[in-house]
Amino acid sequence: MSQTVEAAPAPAPSSEPPGRVRPGLASRLMARPEIGALVAAIIIFIFFLALAPSFRSAESFFTVLYQASVIGIVAVGVGLLMIGGEFDLSAGVIVYTAGLFASMFCWYYGVNLWLGAALSLVFCLLIGFLNGYLVMRTGIPSFLITLGTFFVLQGANLGVTKLVTGTVSSPDISNIDGFDSLGKIFASSFKVGPVTVWTSVLWWILFVALAAWTLQRARVGNWIFAVGGNPDSARAVGVPVVRTKIGLFMAVSFLGWFVGMHQLFRFNTLQAGGGVGNEFLYIIAAVVGGTLLTGGFGNAVGVAIGAFIFGMTSLGIIYAGWDPNWFKAFLGVMLLLAVLVNLYVKKMSTTRKVG
Template identity: 75%
Template sequence: MSSTSVKTDPSPPAPSEASNRVTLGWTNRLLARPEIGALVAAVVIFIFFLIVAPAFRTPASFFTVLYQSSTIGIVAVAVGMLMIGGEFDLSAGVLVTTAGLFNAMFCYQLGINLWVGAILSLVLCLCIGFLNGYLVMRTGIPSFLITLGTFFVLQGANLGVTKLVTGSVSSPNINQMAGYSSLNWLFANEWEIGSVTLSITVVWWFLFVAVSAYVLQRTKIGNWIYAVGGNAASARAVGVPVTRVKVGLFMTVSFLGWFAGMHYLYNYNTLQAGNGVGNEFLYIIAAVVGGTLLTGGYGNAIGVAIGAFIFGMTSLCIVYAGWDPNWFKAFLGVMLLLAVMVNLYVKKLSTSRKVG
């Protein structure tokens, strides 16, 4: 007597189980976003200062915060991309001042159009970026040390050359020179919109963030940047031009450093030779707070922008709240430590859930 076995298809998952899987997948994708921790922090800090700082509740104050954020955020965009590529640039802060000083003094001493000086200043900055990248790749010395050397060279040159040429530690006023009006409009224009003032640097900042986000997420170059930051040897083995990518990233930092230098020069018409020292750490902090790992290969432009916004919001809202502004640096240190720990935890949690 033979027995027949009846095969049955496995029953489909219950609606609740399917819903849980969808929720888990959505959570994994959310946690995989580098900027999620910074976004949560930005919302919390924003609400906190709305409560404790009544002066922050006006639209004019918010646009002032956006401007403050943009002055750090423009260079932080490039610094974040460089960090994703696995490198650092400690000369970015003083390079901003170098760009403006060169433009002002070169044109003032020779009596030529400021546009000539601006273009030559850009060439100088790009050469500095190229040299940083070339030395890092050629010598194998960590970028931290190479760019620290560049930092001291530029800092000394800013002070020494300015004192030698002008007899003081500030550049001459350039607001009466040929080419000033158009350059001022390009780098420092402001629009009055009702009761608020919108600076053109905010517009440029948003544009640079959008371009960076597109390059990182939608292009082959973006894939290369993540690859060289994650494992340069493996990237080279599969044909990624590691040297060109990293040198290009250093030059991108120099380009946006030049852009920020032009803003400071044409916004204030003169520059102090000692400016910019310490700003390199603010760029790095903005990137790290925005979810960029110090180890490279992880981060995005949106996160860096949020990190810069947190910086701008905190630096001004401490004043709006009537607190001692000397506490700001202490807050930055705490924020940096928390950001590093949160970023590592989120990345580990996201990776473990994907594996699971």
Template identity: 50%
Template sequence: MTAPSLAPSPGRARTRRSSARALLGRPEVGALVAALAVMLFFSVATSDFLSLPGAGVWTESASTFGIMAVAVALLMIGGEFDLSAGVMTGFTALVVGICTTRWGIDIWIAALLALGLALAVGAANGLVVMKTGLPSFIITLGTFFILAGLDLAVTKLITGQVAIQGMTAVPGYDSIRAVFGSSARIGGGTFYVSVLWWLAVTAAATWVLLRTRMGNRIFAVGGQAASARQVGVPVVRTKVALFMTTSAAAWLVGMISLFRTSTVQANTGVGQEFIYIICAVVGGCLMTGGYGSAIGAALGALIYGMVFQGITFAQWDTNWLRAVLGAMLLFAVVLNHYVRRTAGDQS
């Protein structure tokens, strides 16, 4: 009898190559590995990082960035950017604060009014971008300055200061705080409801991207908008909806911030738009659009939250954080480019 050959068959080799190619094709794989590495590093470097009190701190920090990073990732997959996303969080919180503390409007109505304004700004961003053909980077940068100026000037004009306080005395505050700002003690750690919102937003965005026609449209308009238009994809409507989604997420984060702390500053959210983009890119989104993952963006925000709080736990100089963010962005861009090129070469 002839001994069986121990060499792998061509069929099995092709299967392994196909599996490796499929794994490389998942945009969140790199972020997952990085998240595990960061968690392991800080669990060794500090004694409290993986404790329940420690986990409560860095999950809370990551949650609001995660909500925005997921929405920004959807927009980036669709081929656009929104540099007004950060300042929008403060804008919506200030609208609620002024309406309730100065004008006596019901707190729930004020929150809905803020949502309506956010959606209107998002729709305006999308329409201007699509109708003019100008880069969304420039259009939303203009929106950023408009909202930042309104936040400072209007708040100071109405209140005489650049912050809203006294929210706890507003009727209905406790009821709305239970939805957006409540927390629970678990094993000595404090965990906020924002973490549940983060998980819900990530799950919903993942379902939309992978299981719905809208998800197919998002990938199509980000990858090849002209080709998508030729096959009947409503490019304008899809991209406007993505800008509105980003604004809605900013409203949610604004409500979480307001009702968790009961106060809001006029400069709240300024500068954070770049962190959202970094989280999305670390999570696998390409700057050129057409590729990315909601789960990857959520993992990118988790990495940011762990790094931010891990530096604090380790008692290092927090000024290193920006250097780390820059390094994360550069590494993620290079890695994403390499992985996409490798996956393409293997196909």
């Protein structure tokens, strides 16, 4: 009686050409936009732990988080806009425009602060829409359009505030109806043992998580990368380029309004000339976090790490007892190094995808 012996199945042919080496874990990590910022954050953190004893306390750490959150909330929107291939130089001033609008409107007309906050939001969103609309319809670079908006808002903040109040600061709004309830939303804090935690830190984490999910999981995230990488190709495959970019400008304005409400309800009053220069801090946080100036590359987590580096550095220099005037010099060096690292990471990412 013969016995049939089945031959072992032949191995499936490999889809990779001979000699192709799959990228390892290290190369995949190096291709992540935020990896350079993460390494820098760890180094800076250890550096200040060693040199600044007061930096080692839990209170100091949460103070750093608070400082990072005030910059990081708007930086999330600016980072998304930069991934989409545009800039907004009015982002710093619009924070104070939002707070000044709400406070002076309610003080002058004697109405509830909830109404002032709502009208301020509408006004800020209108500014964002106008920025995006002008960029898309005129073809003028967003750098120039938003630079014009920056000067308009800066002048209006100073001029209108002095016209209404007679000074360059907004009136104290702590006695106006709605102050306590809005303060709980935008500028409250709670204790965890001896540590004070501001809710702005929690809002920051929420906005970063939402932005990260949008970029990685939502169809809009694909649109943002597409319009930042090659808008003509994106338009050819059906991506709504105009709507996407206008939406990104409006997102920056919304987050600027949010931080403006935080500043207003924490300090009760605002200086009309505030916010000038913060637009560069948002851009630096995004670039340090791995976002390319040319668009189409970056992520929200990297932007958050960039803002955290800003918080560590701005306070770490003070904790170490150094002259705080060196902070701007450090920002410049950090920005230049970040641009070089980002180009290297982008090259590795492109090589891995092509290979």
